[in-house]
Amino acid sequence: DSGVTQTPKHLITATGQRVTLRCSPRSGDLSVYWYQQSLDQGLQFLIQYYNGEERAKGNILERFSAQQFPDLHSELNLSSLELGDSALYFCASSVGRQADQPQHFGDGTRLSIL
């Protein structure tokens, strides 16, 4: 158990819909990261938040957005879903904002678009 909690574990929805994925970081961790894992793209960084503020952005689509709340949990919102958005979405957390701090991953949310 990494201490990072993600809900839900599985999500099945249709094209055009909107979903929200939730992540609670490990106790004491201030940074939250979102990654997408698909068969053709591998593990791709989406976005990072540190203590409520966006710190780094990767190849995140405009249809996707995220935020980190005062209690440090984070939500990733995916809208106008397409078949290609089907993937595993992982959240990770680390203590601070430095690049050399270990990131611990949650169990992921498997998103299936029908």
Added chain:
Amino acid sequence: GENVEQHPSTLSVQEGDSAVIKCTYSDSASNYFPWYKQELGKRPQLIIDIRSNVGEKKDQRIAVTLNKTAKHFSLHITETQPEDSAVYFCAASKEEYGNKLVFGAGTILRVKS
């Protein structure tokens, strides 16, 4: 931006043998290099990491070496066991990118008993 290449894509070894996975990175300013193990359907699990001010790090049967000049780092697993079978990912990060990890494509390791 940073690019990480990982080789081989698949690796089969006999139980008890050693396994070596290699990664190269493009940005000489990268300063942190973790390795993750991912079993089927599960989360990536950090198994070892190395910072740019260190050349080698060991943890029981696992070791990582870093060559900053050549911009490559390697994972060494000795005395492999069937439970080492998984996908292994290398990654790199540096301050300029925030903390984002840039991952290699992964290596499927099969340990045959």
